[in-house]
Amino acid sequence: MKYRTIGTDPQTRREVSVLSLGAMRFGTVTDEPTSFAILDRFVGAGGTFIDTSDNYAFWVHGDQGGQSEELLGRWRRSRGVGDEIFIATKVGARPLAPGTGYTDNPEGLSAAVIRESAQRSRERLGVDRLDLLYAHIEDPKTPLQETVEGFASLVSEGTVGLLGVSNHWSWKVERARTLAAAAGLPGYEVLQYQHSYLRGRTEMSTALSRDGHQGIVGGELLSYLRAEPDLALVAYSPLLNGAYVREDKPLGDAYDHAGTPPRLAALHDVAKQTGASVNQVVLAWLIGGEVPVIPLVGASSVAQLDESLAAVDLELTAEQRTRLDEA
Numbered sequence: 496m497k498y499r500t501i502g503t504d505p506q507t508r509r510e511v512s513v514l515s516l517g518a519m520r521f522g523t524v525t526d527e528p529t530s531f532a533i534l535d536r537f538v539g540a541g542g543t544f545i546d547t548s549d550n551y552a553f554w555v556h557g558d559q560g561g562q563s564e565e566l567l568g569r570w571r572r573s574r575g576v577g578d579e580i581f582i583a584t585k586v587g588a589r590p591l592a593p594g595t596g597y598t599d600n601p602e603g604l605s606a607a608v609i610r611e612s613a614q615r616s617r618e619r620l621g622v623d624r625l626d627l628l629y630a631h632i633e634d635p636k637t638p639l640q641e642t643v644e645g646f647a648s649l650v651s652e653g654t655v656g657l658l659g660v661s662n663h664w665s666w667k668v669e670r671a672r673t674l675a676a677a678a679g680l681p682g683y684e685v686l687q688y689q690h691s692y693l694r695g696r697t698e699m700s701t702a703l704s705r706d707g708h709q710g711i712v713g714g715e716l717l718s719y720l721r722a723e724p725d726l727a728l729v730a731y732s733p734l735l736n737g738a739y740v741r742e743d744k745p746l747g748d749a750y751d752h753a754g755t756p757p758r759l760a761a762l763h764d765v766a767k768q769t770g771a772s773v774n775q776v777v778l779a780w781l782i783g784g785e786v787p788v789i790p791l792v793g794a795s796s797v798a799q800l801d802e803s804l805a806a807v808d809l810e811l812t813a814e815q816r817t818r819l820d821e822a
Contacts, residue, residue: 496541497807499787501627501727502684507656509626511581513782514807515544515729516800517793522566523555525795534570536797538580540804546687546729546791548585548631549616550597558593564619571621582620583627583685583729585661586612587634597632598702604634606645613649625649629659629687632703633667643671647680659685659729662703662710665719686720688712690730690788692777692819693758695749711749720786733781733790734803739773761822765815771806778806780819 502508516537521530534545547567553560564584570576587604588597589612602608613628628649630642649655660668660683668683675682689695690712697713700706712730720728737744739762746755766773781788794800811819 496543496804497782498543499727499789501789502657503725504681507650507681509581509656511544511789512542513787513789514542514778514803515546515583515789515791516542517731517791518545518547518563518567519551519793520563520795521547522562523552527566527569529796530566531570531573532797533794533800534567535574536800537804538574538576542804543579544581544583544789546583546731547620548588548629549612549619550585550589550631553590554596559590561589561615561619564616568619568621581626582622583629583659584616584620584625585629585631585659586616587629587631601632601634603637604630604642604645605637606641606648609642609645610649613655617654624653625655627657627659627685628655629661629685630663630683632662633664633709639667639671640674643674643680643682644678647675647678647682650681657685658683659687661687661731664704664709665715669719684725685727685729686716687729687731687791688716689732690728690781691733691735692762692780693735693746693750693755696752699749708749717786727789728786729789729791730781731791733777733788733792734774739777758819758822761818765811765819768815769809769811771809772802774802775806775809776811776819778803779809779811780816782807783811783816 497513498510499513500508500510547563550560551563589602590596591600591602646658672682689710695711697711698707701708738746766776778790781790792803
């Protein structure tokens with residue numbers, strides 16, 4: 496395993512594995528014995544970075560979620576896991592009532608909700624401090640200043656370590672960070688967005704925004720990250736839910752554009768050269784890029800996880816990386 500440091504404050508920054516394990520389906524779609532086996536294998540291979548959310552996976556049973564955090568709590572207790580494993584969770588997108596969702600009835604990011612939801616997450620996970628807490632989605636109904644101060648108060652109290660943000664427009668991330676800096680408060684240092692080798696269309700509207708897809712990494716966010724090297728990018732869905740290698744998993748409209756075929760051709764060329772799988776080349780490209788990325792991978796079996804773990808040791812040559820970058 497390889498590692499990198501995220502965060503800047505000596506009191507809260509942490510060294511984490513360059514591959515993060517997503518626990519979204521653990522405790523629901525993926526049963527407990529399988530989930531435990533995957534977690535054990537990840538940690539046994541040197542993995543230290545696990546990702547969840549307070550609303551995972553509410554859509555499976557039509558409730559409010561929390562099953563993923565609860566399973567991680569049971570796994571931590573059964574294995575005697577302590578601070579050596581870094582667990583990130585999120586608030587803001589938990590449905591307020593069963594049968595609703597994050598588009599029509601989200602908990603939001605008021606100071607009260609941030610505090611109450613973080614407390615519930617700590618209880619489910621069985622920890623005194625959340626290593627990393629993300630703002631999961633935007634909350635246009637709450638003043639940004641209130642959200643910034645709400646997150647910062649938990650850091651000052653020692654119940655949260657690092658702060659992160661997901662699925663927000665770049666300008667809102669920068670505005671929140673500016674507000675925090677002006678007030679001398681901790682701000683967002685980890686960004687979690689959908690990112691892969693193929694470039695998705697960000698102009699397509701979503702249920703959360705008619706202006707486009709604020710959750711997909713585009714040129715503006717990449718430019719922002721180049722200018723702010725202290726920020727860390729965590730990429731969710733880096734393998735596009737299996738679409739790179741499975742014919743029954745279409746890429747979707749976001750990747751239906753002229754740039755996709757040449758990048759797929761380059762990807763398959765490099766995979767053939769290296770003898771690695773297409774998925775492994777994607778992960779290696781993300782990890783070793785000019786803007787380094789921590790891929791967030793899911794797994795429904797130990798074998799799937801092993802394929803991703805092997806990508807950590809895949810070193811692309813300068814020529815191979817140029818082929819991929821310029822396609």
